[in-house]
Amino acid sequence: MSTTAFLDGDLMSAAAQRKVARxxxxxxxxxxxxxxxxxxxxxxxxxxxxxxxxxxxxxxxxxxxxxxxxxxxxxxxxxxxxxxxxxxxxxxxxxxxxxxxxxxxxxxxxxxxxxxxxxxxxxxxxxxxxxxxxxxxxxxxxxxxxxxxxxxxxxxxxxxxxxxxxxxxxxxxxxxxxxxxxxxxxxxxxxxxxxxxxxxxxxxxxxYFHAHWRRENPTKGWAPDDVQTNSLETQVPALDGKGNYTILETEGAGAYIGCNHSVLHFQNTWWGEGDDMIFIDDDKWPPSMHGTGGEDYFSQGWGMQKNAYPFAGTIIHEDDVPGYQVSYRWHLPDPVRFNSKIKVTLEHGHANHLRDDWSSTAYWYQTLPGPKLDILPVDERLPTKPEIKQPESPAPQNLTxxxxxxxxxxxxxxxxxxxxxxxxxxxxxxxxxxxxxxxxxxxxxxxxxxxxxxxx
Known part of the structure; x- marks a missing residue:
């Protein structure tokens, strides 16, 4: 029985297999x-x-x-x-x-x-x-x-x-x-x-490996700022995925292997009540993969925890830097495969009611030619951050x-x-x-x- 397949498929054993390479x-x-x-x-x-x-x-x-x-x-x-x-x-x-x-x-x-x-x-x-x-x-x-x-x-x-x-x-x-x-x-x-x-x-x-960064600042939320996350007013049907934040959209054949996701949440409630929805090939509704919440997609629950696991977790937690959250999910053991196209999306709040600063980097493999990628200009990429302004220098007077x-x-x-x-x-x-x-x-x-x- 050949051991080739076993050695090729095992990370810790890969170096033990002889291979012609340099x-x-x-x-x-x-x-x-x-x-x-x-x-x-x-x-x-x-x-x-x-x-x-x-x-x-x-x-x-x-x-x-x-x-x-x-x-x-x-x-x-x-x-x-x-x-x-x-x-x-x-x-x-x-x-x-x-x-x-x-x-x-x-x-x-x-x-x-x-x-x-x-x-x-x-x-x-x-x-x-x-x-x-x-x-x-x-x-x-x-x-x-x-x-x-x-x-x-x-x-x-x-x-x-x-x-x-x-x-x-x-x-x-x-x-x-x-x-x-x-x-x-x-x-x-x-x-x-x-x-x-x-x-x-x-x-x-x-x-071939691909990666692409996107940002929406703010996301296109429909509710006024004072409509609280998980309130009665947000409970509207979300049955088409339209208006979701797009992490990845591409055509070809390949495998989506994950993303990192950065949020600046302005409301001081909870940013992650939106479901993940992944539309594959000829999907209309429902998508091939429909989730139950932002933290659920990132393999956590009851909000995001302060941990970093091999394939999912938190990089920056909103408890440490209020409003800021950076999360990741790697689909390396469970790649999301597609044959003609894929669209990976996440609701920004249930039914897309929140207006927050969202950005993400998607990672995937696919056939060539890949999509023609673009990126926002510099001034639209800059991070949103609190500014500390130094007082203006006084006009010189009575100097020695x-x-x-x-x-x-x-x-x-x-x-x-x-x-x-x-x-x-x-x-x-x-x-x-x-x-x-x-x-x-x-x-x-x-x-x-x-x-x-x-x-x-």
């Missing part, structure tokens, strides 16, 4: 041998992280990033620091800078497979890795993890390390890009681990000569500091572009050597 990696490592191990992506620039000839399969992504705003002149010029960002508390007076709190929504990730001319993956960098609302938070699941230091937890724009273990097969080509649509230079450390195969995947069997001199000195230091940093950033950006080009050639050489080794 493991490789594309990363941001400093090819000069120094320690500037990050790409710098300037505002408005698109960086190619990898462009790999197939056939093969991406097996792991590791991303660490930052996007620093300079608030005042530091005492250590960037050109003398040797690091990509100053991790020194601003209270110490050595530097004065922070992360752009919105940058996880301003920077987008795009992936292309084989001959695709438009992205098969299109999402803000944070939301792709399950960091909703641009708010850093620790969580662990089977396909995704986010690691955050305690000082960065629940902070808009907080530093975080991302991992994705979702397999991404391709036959001809795999390309991953980062586009910086923000106003500040973007810093990206990354690993892209992959396998090369000697022969293409069977075209009749291969499905020393005070006047110190203010002038600060302005002069700021100008010199920013000029130095801009030169440093551009040097690093030029080196990053060269490194990206070299990475393409390194990947080609690895494939060449792998194919030659099979002839020996």
């Amino acid at each position: 493991s490789a990696r594309i990363s941001s490592w400093d090819q000069s041998g120094l320690n500037e191990d990050a790409f710098i992506v300037q505002p408005g620039e698109t960086a190619t992280l990898c462009d790999i000839e197939g056939p093969g399969k991406i097996t792991h992504l590791w991303f660490v990033q930052a996007c620093r705003r300079i608030l005042g002149p530091g005492l250590i010029p960037y050109s003398k620091s040797g690091v990509a960002m100053m991790e020194i508390h601003n209270a110490l007076g050595l530097n004065f800078e922070d992360n752009d709190p919105d940058y996880y929504r301003k920077v987008i990730i795009k992936m292309y497979w084989d001959d695709s001319e438009t992205p098969n993956v299109l999402a803000p960098i944070g939301d792709f890795f399950c960091l909703g609302h641009s708010m850093a938070a620790n969580f662990q699941s089977m396909p995704f993890t986010v690691s955050v230091k305690p000082s960065e937890e629940k902070k808009f724009g907080g530093n975080a390390a991302f991992n994705c273990y979702v397999p991404m097969p391709f036959n001809k080509r795999a390309r991953i890009e980062i586009e910086n649509q923000g106003e500040n230079a973007y810093i990206q450390y990354f690993y892209i681990d992959y396998e090369l195969r000697p022969a293409p995947f069977d075209p009749s069997e291969i499905l 000569q020393l005070q006047i001199a110190n203010i002038k000195q600060r302005d002069e230091r700021m100008k010199a500091f920013v000029e130095d940093r801009n030169k440093w950033l551009e040097r690093r950006a030029i080196a990053s572009r060269e490194r990206a080009r070299n990475n393409i050639e390194i990947a080609k050489d690895i494939k060449r050597r792998f194919m030659e080794s099979l002839k020996e």
Whole structure:
């Protein structure tokens, strides 16, 4: 009896099966041998992280990033620091800078497979890795993890390390890009681990990974704000699914494998009273899969709990950050299969009565060509967050000569500091572009050597 099927189907046994393949990696490592191990992506620039000839399969992504705003002149010029960002508390007076709190929504990730001319993956960098609302938070699941230091937890724009273990097969080509649509230079450390195969995947069997981010702010609720969730006034029949929030809609054959879902609930009641409804192929009404509530779809009950399981759970809980909730559900052991089309939806409140800020990233596999994905402009992607406004500076009056001199000195230091940093950033950006080009050639050489080794 052959053990091939058993070994292929078991995660913990997969490495024990002999397979003709070659493991490789594309990363941001400093090819000069120094320690500037990050790409710098300037505002408005698109960086190619990898462009790999197939056939093969991406097996792991590791991303660490930052996007620093300079608030005042530091005492250590960037050109003398040797690091990509100053991790020194601003209270110490050595530097004065922070992360752009919105940058996880301003920077987008795009992936292309084989001959695709438009992205098969299109999402803000944070939301792709399950960091909703641009708010850093620790969580662990089977396909995704986010690691955050305690000082960065629940902070808009907080530093975080991302991992994705979702397999991404391709036959001809795999390309991953980062586009910086923000106003500040973007810093990206990354690993892209992959396998090369000697022969293409069977075209009749291969499905390609897709991901897409959507947002409705607000959702199109019909009830006035003072109509309470679960009140008598919300009890109207919902028997068609029209007006539901759409997580995914696509045509082709494939399998929906889950989503992350971010909510900012404004009413201080309960956002999750809506049912999930998944329409598959020729469904009219009722859909092939009809659920009983938001928390039920995310595999919890009596509201959302503060936990993160391998396939479902909470990343940010509304008890910790009032109004904000980020949840996830992975259909990896129970993929939702479709043969011609699928529409995955969720009511925003029973019968869609609530107006809240909802966004989601859907993940699925399907045949090519995939749908032509689009994304909202930057100003419509920014997270909704409370603003703390600093009082306006008073008009200068009765200042001493020393005070006047110190203010002038600060302005002069700021100008010199920013000029130095801009030169440093551009040097690093030029080196990053060269490194990206070299990475393409390194990947080609690895494939060449792998194919030659099979002839020996």
